[in-house]
Amino acid sequence: MTRPTSTYRIQFGPAMGFARAAGVADYLARLGVGALYASPLLQAAPGSTHGYDVTDPTRASTGLGGEVGRQSLARKLRGLGMGLVVDVVPNHVGVEVPCANPWWCDVLRYGRQSAHADKFDIDWSRGPLLIPVLGEDGVDALAVDNGSLTYHEHRYPLAPGTESGTPREVHDRQHYRLVHWRLGNTELNYRRFFDVNTLAAVRVEDPVVFAATHGEVLRWVAQGEVTGLRIDHPDGLSDPGGYLRRLHEAAPGAWLVVEKILGVGESLPASWPVAGTTGYEAAREVCGLFVDPAGEPAEDQPLHEMERTARLAAASTLLRAEVRRIAALAPGADEDAVIELLASFPVYRSYLPEGRHHLEAALELAPSARPIVEAMLADPEGELATRVQQTSGMVMAKGVEDTTFYRYNRFVALNEVGGDPGRFGVSPQEWHTAAMGREAAYPATMTTLSTHDTKRSEDVRARLAVLSEVDFEARYQRWAARLPLPEPSLTRLAWQTLVGAFPISEQRLADYLAKAAKEAKLATSWTDPVPEVDQAIAQWPGRVFGEAELLAEVTGFVAEITRAGWSNSLGQKLIQLAGPGVPDVYQGTELWDYSLVDPDNRRPVDFQLRADLLARLDSGWLPEVDESGAVKLLLTAKVLRLRRDRPELFSGYRPLRAEGPAAEHALAFARGDGLVAVATRLPVGLERSGGWRDTVLRLPHGRWTDALTGIPIHEEAPAVGELLSRYPVALAVRS
Template identity: 60%
Template sequence: MTGDAPASTYRLQLRPEFGFADARDQVKYLSDLGVGAAYVSPVLDATPGSTHGYDVTDPRLARPALGGEPARLGLADALRAAGMGFVVDIVPNHMSIEVETANPFWWDVLDKGRASQFAHWFDIDWSRGRILVPVLGSADDLDALTVEGRELVYHDHRFPIAGDVDGTPREIHDRQNYELVDWRRGNTELNYRRFFDITTLAAVSVEKQDVFKAVHGEVLRWVEDGDVTGLRIDHPDGLADPTVYMRRLREAAPYAWIVVEKILHPGESLPASWPVDGTTGYDALGEIFGVLVDPAGEAPMTALAAEAGQDTDYAAVEENARRLVTDKILVAEVRRIAGLVEGIDPVFAQPAVAETMIAFDVYRSYLPEVGESWTRAIATAKQRRPDLAVALDALDRQVTEHPTGELATRIQQTSGMVVAKGTEDTTFYRYTRFVALNEVGGSPDRFGIGLDEFHRLAAARDAHAPATMTTLTTHDTKRSEDTRARMAVLSELADDFAGAVRGWSQEAGLGEPSLELLAWQTLVGAGPISDERLVDYLLKAARESKLRTTWTEPDEAFEQQIRDWPARVRETVGDQVDAFVAHITAAGWHNSLSQKLIQLTSPGVPDVYQGTELWDFSLVDPDNRRPVDYAQRRHLLARIADGEVPPVDASGAAKLLLVHRALTLRRDRPELFRGYRPLRADGPAADHAIAYGRSEDLVAVATRLPVGLAEAGGWGDTTLALDAGPWTDVLTGRTLDGTPVRLASLLDQYPVALLVRG
């Protein structure tokens, strides 16, 4: 550990309707809940109206729309008085240029071109001469330009005018340092680096020391003043040199807790040279959920997907989706990289660059420190495209001989974009065999993990990254933890679910296999759900899959079919779907409590996403950014504080109890959460128990595969041996004197127990 880690964090999504003052009003509740630190979304000035804050426009300012500097200080003071930390999400990779007048640095570059003092802030290819700005509806729209003062105006867009204002608006435009073009040209001709495929987010060159200081100065001042105790770093894979960046940040904030939003594939670790405390927890999410999945469900779910007409070869689906990204979406980036390959005709260099990025089995390589992933990518590309061997050899040679050169830097920065857009944002909406596995950093082709593997990974986390963040829900997860937990029940009832879907699809199919399977799983996983939420989600999923409709080329007839679908379901099979949901709800609650206990007590710093201390059946953003009813949560927490031990029911109070007791214990008795030792139950249902000790004085016990457990007759004579007691279950207050303990007695009220000795 390199920074001072909090006992836990609670994620707050700040937005104009919920600013610094509103967050301050929740500090007492968070403290009563047991939270160690408030962890907030980006708080620097952002695009007007932004609901998330990742579109920063001016890193020198605490966002006025959130209350500005006075309100920020008020929140910091309240957290300090409560003995809580303050963790801030920062965005070093890019800035928003969507509203040109809101970003003073980009405005100056548009005005002065290469002569701007901020020109080096942005990664612009000046060989074109002018900055290409893809905002027009068509090339003919240049005639729609007007002049207002010293600004060119195009609908809601405003641009600076350099020089005189003589002539027509079009003539004035042609004299500027920027060129307004049809938005469709962005993917193929853009000459500034962007964030993924979003042309309104321009990449920032923070590898340059003066740029780093300028864009981090305000946040680092907060750290130095003691207002901010932790930093969450967004999208480090987009940085030119993540290692240098992390070292520079650590030097500037030596005592801060620093975690990075790094997506690790199974078996991958953070580069050892990064002086950070860990990731934001997607790796732990996959492990915790994976142990709750029944591998017996794989064959029936695969058969259902194949029967529906879906390609069940995950590798093939992923490769095709990534190729779509390199060939259609990130064309400008691929061309720019290909132009750097020496001695190879760009005609051959371009597909060689694309194939290499398509072939990555991780998001990016970290040359020269970590080279295995680069070597594997080149080998895979050669296997797939032997006709490109000469170009691939030239690319490999140049990158390995100059691992810090421009070619190596750009291809590593861009590979993460290809993987993210191709896998997370496309494949995860096409390969919908069992969508609970389709999570950020997840591997949909790995149908769960076993108990031994779970314990091995948890022990490794304790040994190598004890201060890493762990999570179950974030603003970027494809679905919330409770939605995912209920879906896990489907792995135990795969034959029943497959049979039900076959019947439902005959009555109310959607006609596109991937979306149809996703839709049925969503209905049972997140139900009951309003038509509006369901339609919004399915439209986003359909557009992201890019099979029948897209964001830029919508199929209106198909999208109308999606809008009509909830009503069709209600009229035909609605009662059957509702009955299936009712059948799996209780088991889903048990899975929710089990994964929450594991997350809150296993190695790492647990984060609670806003509102998920009660049941939360959210889907992908913006669905997961809906307002939280804190009054309801304060009321239930007060009842628990008065001694109520609630049942496991629709109120979710049992989950609130679990969160409160576990977080409070972590905060007040941190010595209990040291080390990790797997514990093995004995008896006929031993494989249904997940048990481990942290210190010698704390044991956590959770239930896995609750449907199979019930079908086998319950715990029976299954026992768990404990060290000499007495032990107290902090959830129920019951004391255990004897050992071994019968799990049928220990877990008769809740499917989980948190035992403290003494």
């Protein structure tokens, strides 16, 4: 397996093509990065900003620079000794612009007789393919233009010989039917990605479809140009394990990680031949270390009750079409029983037969689904079992990640993909246990703190973690009474977001709150917007920024907690980078980064600034812990370079415990016999209690130097206050 020493995630798009990435590669090599980790690179929908809407998996994206540009980037990386990890989307393709996707266009033109019909998961027994795109003007707005059926800006191909007559007559002769957009959630007869009608699922379980969708990327692997693959959303596949085994055989030696959300205590299926996950569970564990359990706020509504309510709503509304397809396969079961079952899984998906206990746990909450479960267990590879398992993850994602995590806002630092807002903090012992387990079972898994899917960046979460150590509630109540939003939970989310991401522009904050409110689906939503609510949300940032006295109070509070937030940020980064697994650095987060959910976290990164700062650091500059964030860059470069140049240092894992009055504020561990990482946790409480005082940390025998400062460590049990006198973190390396 070509395991990278580290990865650096780059979001490719209109402003970051192959040529620009090749220009950034020199900086990444100097930073110490082991492999560039790229978002999808195949041909995507016109103007795609993310690449997950692949329209032609047989070629590199022309918008990014095409095959010539891809090859040039691959040569540059290889010349620098860096690998390339590529994001692969096996579950679906983009169909928003129908004829930008040759396969979908052909299916629309020829229907069931298309050579590509079997590539898609379409229920042809229900008649023509439904395309939910029409508005209130309906079929009356159709026209025929230059061999296409059009609806406003949308164009659809025509079956041969069907061009004559009125637009309605032409439409009625096609292998598809354009229907009202609301029918997508209830009547759709093709499988999709979650509730996104413009992403049509493909049948990658078919060896022919697998070869067609993966052939190009596998060619890159065979040529040595791609060294690793990140698999997007495996839970959407009919047989994730079978798919991963086929991929493992087709890409021998490639490092494989899966974007799999694991519940607390859940493990990957043992039969999956992968190095691990993309690291959401590590992000939860690391962030939790900096949350003070003593600061847990009261719970207005039980989290799990809220989650179940949202999952039931997702299954019965957003995903009703999938529910109906399952109910048709289950003898004696009605849609209500299917909904109850889908909303009752304790995890995103059970993997039969390995995950039978998860299915049985769901049955305990949904006894009316017993006939469905019995049929699934009798035929765990049948269509019923497959579709229930595929859909349970969709229900969990839409109900929990995309709804509850925008409603349950008592402490939003924990409302993260892979997180559990009901678990207030992670103890050092829990972290050590998880880290030792990771090193033993999945030493080559990816770990991360920020991704393109996280709802707020690692530095926003690090600052918000400080709120668990201070009295924020009194301030919040005063501010909320003065400037509330139309819905109470959104008000709480808004003020935490302002504090966590400050300074932030009015527009960025307005855009974030608009998305959050619509995802929460309480006062407004994507499908049923409430104009007066949307307007109030859009105006709220301006009102806050326009009240000088209030803004001064917010600014002053942020200033009070900023240094503690920086301490948390550095602690998180050190623990993730030096801990077990292959650490990923999301683009730009080697400096302070206060981004929010996408598309905010896909804003352009100033790589020249980072390269200039790195050059100063390499000249011997030891920066202060200040607004520049240069100290985070120093930390990142030191650890990544050690991982690249001295990988033997990063084997094994052994907890170390400080001794003395402030021992609980030091998180320390040893890797192998030559590296010790030390981080400060709960810095406000540390200062309140009088600082480190006589707290010491016993190092393994030997001569040690702090790699961050270059200062030798002379004592075998140095005072923690001395060890952390310059920075709130230290990285001791045996000389």
